[in-house]
Amino acid sequence: MAVAFVTGGTRGIGLAVVQALVARGDSVVLTGATVESALRAETAVALEAGDATRVMGVGCDVRDRPSVRRAVEAAVQRFGGLDLLVNNAGVGTGAPIEYLDEAEWHRLIDTNLTGVFHCSQAAIPHLKARGGGWIVNVSSLAGKNAFAGGAAYCATKAGLDAFSEALMQEVRHDGIRVAHVCPGSVATGFNDRAPESGAEWKLHAEDVAAVIVHLLSHPPRSLPSRVEIRPARPPRK
Ligand SMILES: NC(=O)c1ccc[n+]([C@@H]2O[C@H](COP(=O)([O-])OP(=O)(O)OC[C@H]3O[C@@H](n4cnc5c(N)ncnc54)[C@H](OP(=O)(O)O)[C@@H]3O)[C@@H](O)[C@H]2O)c1
Numbered sequence: 001m002a003v004a005f006v007t008g009g010t011r012g013i014g015l016a017v018v019q020a021l022v023a024r025g026d027s028v029v030l031t032g033a034t035v036e037s038a039l040r041a042e043t044a045v046a047l048e049a050g051d052a053t054r055v056m057g058v059g060c061d062v063r064d065r066p067s068v069r070r071a072v073e074a075a076v077q078r079f080g081g082l083d084l085l086v087n088n089a090g091v092g093t094g095a096p097i098e099y100l101d102e103a104e105w106h107r108l109i110d111t112n113l114t115g116v117f118h119c120s121q122a123a124i125p126h127l128k129a130r131g132g133g134w135i136v137n138v139s140s141l142a143g144k145n146a147f148a149g150g151a152a153y154c155a156t157k158a159g160l161d162a163f164s165e166a167l168m169q170e171v172r173h174d175g176i177r178v179a180h181v182c183p184g185s186v187a188t189g190f191n192d193r194a195p196e197s198g199a200e201w202k203l204h205a206e207d208v209a210a211v212i213v214h215l216l217s218h219p220p221r222s223l224p225s226r227v228e229i230r231p232a233r234p235p236r237k
Contacts, residue, residue, distance in 0.1 A: 001027065002027075005028075017177040019049075072123055081122055124171060142157050144158075201234055
């Protein structure tokens, strides 16, 4: 069974990915921005699975390079290696550029883009040591379909798409498969909205997790490197 490292695994899409991986028998290190959120999620996942031996929660702000290094090393120490990195942690904002606070701009770039760089760089040597593995980046359809008020967020996801493509080409000859998954609207608490808002038509976090788990089942010769998933019947515009 695989050893996975899932950033932002405390709630929303990340938590659904953690639950799906644990359910299929993997060992999973989940990270949250704080120790408290990570340990809360660790306890919930372990209780649900009836097994506390295959899940570990670690506080790790992906913007903080040393904290990422420590978390990845802790994962390798605990479970003996690493097979899968899911770069899921992400934040959003809704302000037009004219009024967007500079700190908010940096928070988005540093979390959604630099965080993925930090985690990928820390994980690659461990994936190589296993003869290969997966890096799955959770991007967004917003990277392709930009919208007013979303310039900062859309720019981070467009950047992540390009980062993922380039990284895929860099490491595939080492047996590391890189994919980016681009969801449309998902009913989570993202960007401080109510998770239940639009839940009747939006994707559910479990739908995105199912796509990610399905990716992992592809034979070694196959690499679906970009996957889009969107609500089947959104409200008409
Ligand atoms: N929801 C959507 O409609 C949607 C659509 C397309 C793409 N996405 C993408 O999907 C990913 C997950 O979104 P979600 O909807 O599940 O969001 P969410 O429910 O708000 O969860 C965000 C997760 O990221 C973590 N996080 C935030 N900042 C962090 C940091 N600096 N360091 C480490 N972890 C951090 C949070 O940890 P704490 O609990 O500790 O704060 C939490 O686990 C994001 O990359 C988002 O851009 C979402």
